[in-house]
Amino acid sequence: QKEVEQNSGPLSVPEGAIASLNCTYSDRGSQSFFWYRQYSGKSPELIMFIYSNGDKEDGRFTAQLNKASQYVSLLIRDSQPSDSATYLCAVNMVYSGGGADGLTFGKGTHLIIQP
Amino acid sequence: DVKVTQSSRYLVKRTGEKVFLECVQDMDHENMFWYRQDPGLGLRLIYFSYDVKMKEKGDIPEGYSVSREKKERFSLILESASTNQTSMYLCASSPLGTGGEEQYFGPGTRLTVT
Numbered sequence: 001q002k003e004v005e006q007n008s009g010p011l012s013v014p015e016g017a018i019a020s021l022n023c024t025y026s027d028r029g030s031q032s033f034f035w036y037r038q039y040s041g042k043s044p045e046l047i048m049f050i051y052s053n054g055d056k057e058d059g060r061f062t063a064q065l066n067k068a069s070q071y072v073s074l075l076i077r078d079s080q081p082s083d084s085a086t087y088l089c090a091v092n093m094v095y096s097g098g099g100a101d102g103l104t105f106g107k108g109t110h111l112i113i114q115p
Numbered sequence: 116d117v118k119v120t121q122s123s124r125y126l127v128k129r130t131g132e133k134v135f136l137e138c139v140q141d142m143d144h145e146n147m148f149w150y151r152q153d154p155g156l157g158l159r160l161i162y163f164s165y166d167v168k169m170k171e172k173g174d175i176p177e178g179y180s181v182s183r184e185k186k187e188r189f190s191l192i193l194e195s196a197s198t199n200q201t202s203m204y205l206c207a208s209s210p211l212g213t214g215g216e217e218q219y220f221g222p223g224t225r226l227t228v229t
Contacts, residue, residue, distance in 0.1 A: 043205055043220040044158070088158065102148055102173050103218065107157035 002027045004091050006106035015115050019076040023089030023106055026070070032092035033065055033072045034103065037085045044088055048074060079113045086110050118142070119208050119221035127227045134193040136224050138206030145211035147189035148173075148218070149181065151202040158205065164189055165211060196228045 003026040013019040021035075032051050036044035050056045050063040050072065062075040076083055090103040122137035138147065148163040150173075160173030162181040170181050178200060182190045189208075193200055203225050209218040 043223050045220070046218065090158075102160040102163045102171075103158075104160070104174070105150075105158040107155065 002030075002091075002104055004089055004104050004106035006087075006089050006109050008107055009110040010112050011109055012112045012114055013079050015079060015081060015113055017079055019079045019083065019111055019113070021074040021076075021087050021089075021109050021111065023072045023074075024070055025072070025089075025091045025104075027091070028067075028070065030070075030091045033063070034090040034092070035061075035063060035074045036088040036090060036105075038088055038108065039085045076111075081113045081115050084111060084113045119206055119219050121204075121206055121221040121224050123224050124222060125225050125227075127229065128193075128196050129229055130197060132193075132196050132228075134196045134226070134228075136191040136193075136204055136206075136226070138189045138191070138208075138221055139187055140189075140206075140208040140219075140221075141187065142208065142210075142219075143186065144208040145186070146209045146218075147183065148207040148209075149179075149189065149191045150205045150207065151175070152205060152223075153202050161191065198228050200226065201228045202226060 005024045035048040037047050038044040048061050048063040050065045053065050056063045060077045064073045086108040088108045089106040119140045128134050146165050149161045150158045152158045159175050161179050164170045164183045180192045203223050205223045206221040207218050
């Protein structure tokens with residue numbers, strides 16, 4: 001069973017600090033890794049994706065990937081109250097049918113930024 | 116802007132009813148997906164399709180079927196609804212050949228089966 005694990009939280013971080021969200025995955029064949037943000041009652045929206053080992057930065061967000069450790073993380077710098085949401089880690093799994101790849105999601109980490 | 120729409124935001128059905136959830140995307144995407152999201156279980160893939168009349172089972176296809184007669188439309192069918200199918204259902208679409216970096220979700224349908 002392919003799995004993606006996240007700490008459910010809540011993770012509470014003071015405004016202006018760095019929020020660090022972590023994710024591990026079980027399938028070494030996984031190729032692509034995604035972070036989605038989901039506000040309560042809304043659908044997920046993609047905020048970052050990463051394919052290669054190392055860091056990828058986009059504004060206040062940095063995704064980090066370590067394939068040897070099967071670990072991916074998301075850092076949010078200068079955290080704002082508007083960053084309070086559930087963050088979903090997702091991994092691309094290639095299904096035997098080919099063509100489309102459905103994502104396997106972790107259960108999400110609930111992040112609270114305290115003003 | 117990519118737009119994925121779902122036919123209903125909220126739906127209440129009775130046990131044993133046949134239920135249709137409709138999803139339409141307007142970006143000419145080849146791939147379409149159906150997920151369900153439950154507290155404590157996260158998002159789970161039910162079925163997906165990469166072409167008209169093509170379908171592939173995801174992680175939890177039992178109790179569901181799908182139909183894709185047109186490229187822009189992907190329907191999820193609950194042949195005989197049961198209370199354990201009460202959930203939030205999310206449709207998504209993406210272009211062929213992308214690994215998920217262009218997967219866009221619809222607003223979701225919250226289905227309650229009584």
